[in-house]
Amino acid sequence: MSVIKYNVTQEDKDVFNRDGYWISPKLIDDETIEKLRGAHDRIWSKDFDGDGSPLYPVARPKDKLQIRKLDNGWWINDEVRSFVTDENLGEIAADLLNEDEIRLWHDQVILKPGSGGEETKLGNVGWHQDYGYWRCSSTTNMVTVWLALQDTVIENGAMMTILGSHKWGEVEGSDTFFDQDMDKLRTKFATRDWVEEPCILKAGQASFHHALTFHGSGPNMTNDPRLSVVAHLMPGHTAYRKGRQHHSNVNLLGPRPYNGQPFNNDYFPLLYSRKA
Ligand SMILES: O=C(O)CCC(=O)C(=O)O
Numbered sequence: 259m260s261v262i263k264y265n266v267t268q269e270d271k272d273v274f275n276r277d278g279y280w281i282s283p284k285l286i287d288d289e290t291i292e293k294l295r296g297a298h299d300r301i302w303s304k305d306f307d308g309d310g311s312p313l314y315p316v317a318r319p320k321d322k323l324q325i326r327k328l329d330n331g332w333w334i335n336d337e338v339r340s341f342v343t344d345e346n347l348g349e350i351a352a353d354l355l356n357e358d359e360i361r362l363w364h365d366q367v368i369l370k371p372g373s374g375g376e377e378t379k380l381g382n383v384g385w386h387q388d389y390g391y392w393r394c395s396s397t398t399n400m401v402t403v404w405l406a407l408q409d410t411v412i413e414n415g416a417m418m419t420i421l422g423s424h425k426w427g428e429v430e431g432s433d434t435f436f437d438q439d440m441d442k443l444r445t446k447f448a449t450r451d452w453v454e455e456p457c458i459l460k461a462g463q464a465s466f467h468h469a470l471t472f473h474g475s476g477p478n479m480t481n482d483p484r485l486s487v488v489a490h491l492m493p494g495h496t497a498y499r500k501g502r503q504h505h506s507n508v509n510l511l512g513p514r515p516y517n518g519q520p521f522n523n524d525y526f527p528l529l530y531s532r533k534a
């Protein structure tokens with residue numbers, strides 16, 4: 259098990275429900291941080307574990323300052339798998355979401371290159387709601403765990419969340435991760451109180467944000483890449499909801515997905531189940 263056991267308190271839940279995100283204590287030890295940093299090196303150089311292949315090929319970025327991400331790193335990397343399927347991680351998510359079972363929806367391995375002080379938008383992640391991509395899911399009660407593999411502050415491009423924005427519901431057109439014009443997106447979405455809060459994390463800490471919480475991130479002005487591993491987690495009862503929006507996870511249900519089909523096969527591993 260790679261995640262240190264942590265018992266979520268009522269205060270933690272209150273913070274998550276009030277703000278739409280919560281910052282955890284350090285969840286992994288220094289050795290695991292180093293292993294996951296090594297996992298980044300191996301993934302970007304296409305050194306994979308097992309006989310599978312990634313969901314999308316690991317492409318060489320067109321520009322070295324461009325943000326890099328790989329979905330479902332757990333398919334091809336043992337250290338990533340160990341973190342994103344960890345039972346202790348699942349229990350934290352179950353407590354925050356007030357659910358009895360937690361499965362993995364998918365993961366992301368993200369590298370934001372350091373620009374060395376150069377002003378660039380190429381590393382930005384546009385303001386978005388994760389659920390903006392997940393409308394094929396039967397519930398919005400999902401959570402994203404963003405694990406820092408170095409101390410993460412505004413200067414190296416910390417993720418920022420919009421305080422309380424999970425209460426805004428499903429906002430149309432919020433699938434804007436790849437739009438790197440933060441100012442334009444702010445104008446589009448800031449129709450209510452727009453309070454940007456950086457997720458300042460020590461290496462090994464994680465932020466947990468609700469699937470409806472707006473978030474994004476700006477430039478990494480340092481000389482070092484900002485490395486993270488992200489686990490998108492869902493309740494065990496999450497099922498396919500037809501006719502809303504396509505997501506590649508629907509393909510993983512088999513050749514004939516049907517409305518109401520649970521996302522509960524091997525592609526969506528169970529992290530945690532509450533004992534009665
Ligand atoms: O890495 C980032 O800055 C944003 C990642 C993100 O959108 C997420 O974890 O849901």
Ligand SMILES: [Fe+2]
Binds near residue numbers: 473
């Ligand atoms: Fe996101």
